[in-house]
Amino acid sequence: MAVVLTVAANKGGVGKTLITINLAGAIRRSFPEAKILVVDTDAQGNSTKSFRVKVAKDQNTIYDVFMDNATVEETIVQTYDDHIDVLPANSDNNYLEFDKMEQFRDTILEWFVSLLKKFKDNLTEIMTVSGLKKKMNNIIDPSANYFNALDGKFDNVSDKYDYIIFDTPPELKQVTSSVLSIADVVIVPYEPDLNGVDGVTHLISRVNTLKEKYNPNLRIGGVLANKVYNTNLHAKMINAMMKYTNRNNYHYFDSELPRSITFADKLVRNGMPITMSSPENKFAQHFYKLIIEMNKLGLLSKNGKELEIPHKLYVESDGEE
Numbered sequence: 373m374a375v376v377l378t379v380a381a382n383k384g385g386v387g388k389t390l391i392t393i394n395l396a397g398a399i400r401r402s403f404p405e406a407k408i409l410v411v412d413t414d415a416q417g418n419s420t421k422s423f424r425v426k427v428a429k430d431q432n433t434i435y436d437v438f439m440d441n442a443t444v445e446e447t448i449v450q451t452y453d454d455h456i457d458v459l460p461a462n463s464d465n466n467y468l469e470f471d472k473m474e475q476f477r478d479t480i481l482e483w484f485v486s487l488l489k490k491f492k493d494n495l496t497e498i499m500t501v502s503g504l505k506k507k508m509n510n511i512i513d514p515s516a517n518y519f520n521a522l523d524g525k526f527d528n529v530s531d532k533y534d535y536i537i538f539d540t541p542p543e544l545k546q547v548t549s550s551v552l553s554i555a556d557v558v559i560v561p562y563e564p565d566l567n568g569v570d571g572v573t574h575l576i577s578r579v580n581t582l583k584e585k586y587n588p589n590l591r592i593g594g595v596l597a598n599k600v601y602n603t604n605l606h607a608k609m610i611n612a613m614m615k616y617t618n619r620n621n622y623h624y625f626d627s628e629l630p631r632s633i634t635f636a637d638k639l640v641r642n643g644m645p646i647t648m649s650s651p652e653n654k655f656a657q658h659f660y661k662l663i664i665e666m667n668k669l670g671l672l673s674k675n676g677k678e679l680e681i682p683h684k685l686y687v688e689s690d691g692e693e
């Protein structure tokens with residue numbers, strides 16, 4: 373069964389996509405046998421584009437999976453690398469929450485009609501709001517369908533992949549909640565600026581709610597600083613975050629990611645994650661260090677055990693950026 377990893381933060385631009393695609397790349401190179409599925413759930417489609425996947429007009433996307441228009445198998449596309457598949461996203465996902473609401477309204481109406489039929493001889497039982505709520509809750513928890521909308525949908529492909537890695541949009545609403553409700557591990561990136569710490573605490577609180585409600589197996593893999601550079605502000609914010617994670621027993625990744633000046637440019641030029649195109653690159657090396665740290669924590673296996681890494685590509689203090 374695949375290990376389901378996700379990168380989530382309710383803030384834009386903190387590196388969710390960059391980390392998702394480079395984790396996929398680093399796992400690909402470190403575990404040459406592994407089959408990886410990258411699932412893009414963000415309407416911006418950035419991780420889709422990173423693997424040079426172009427979404428044709430009539431092609432299924434994650435939107436169709438959410439809306440029950442298509443199965444996961446029908447939506448997956450192959451990339452240039454035969455060990456990496458992508459489940460793409462495009463701007464259709466901007467409309468997901470509206471469309472899902474409409475779908476949801478129809479479902480509620482159907483429940484209501486079935487309730488009326490069931491209680492037609494004793495309607496007084498459901499003729500008050502509280503009475504109706506009680507009966508509805510007995511039948512189904514409406515929020516379960518909404519915030520756990522991917523439940524079971526990846527089960528059929530779980531045996532085909534070793535890793536399923538989800539990129540998420542910068543929010544904590546339906547899409548991210550649904551991903552967190554089926555993930556094994558969430559990595560929480562943040563930028564150590566003035567608002568970064570707040571964002572992480574909100575995200576973790578949401579993770580804990582979802583964990584309790586839908587997904588007791590979800591592990592907070594750790595908090596990961598990105599775009600770090602040598603300033604007093606960053607040092608101060610990192611210090612505050614480490615105190616927070618320590619106090620609350622969350623892991624803080626040693627393998628922080630520095631702000632790279634050349635990275636964005638390289639990503640575009642090569643059309644693939646830098647961990648795949650140039651594992652020896654100084655920036656890519658941070659991800660190989662992260663892979664080792666994640667592995668030590670048991671985050672790369674389903675049973676939480678450390679794995680043997682067949683290709684160790686982390687070479688301390690080697691490589692040029």
Ligand SMILES: Nc1ncnc2c1ncn2[C@@H]1O[C@H](COP(=O)(O)OP(=O)(O)OP(=O)(O)O)[C@@H](O)[C@H]1O
Nearest residue numbers: 383384385386387388389390542599630631632636
């Ligand atoms: N460590 C870094 N050094 C330099 N540039 C970075 C770094 N991390 C991310 N970036 C750049 O910052 C921008 C935002 O990163 P990315 O798209 O990964 O963030 P995101 O959290 O996925 O954003 P969104 O919420 O909009 O999806 C990108 O142009 C990316 O190349």
Ligand SMILES: [Mg+2]
Nearest residue numbers: 388389414418
């Ligand atoms: Mg992104």
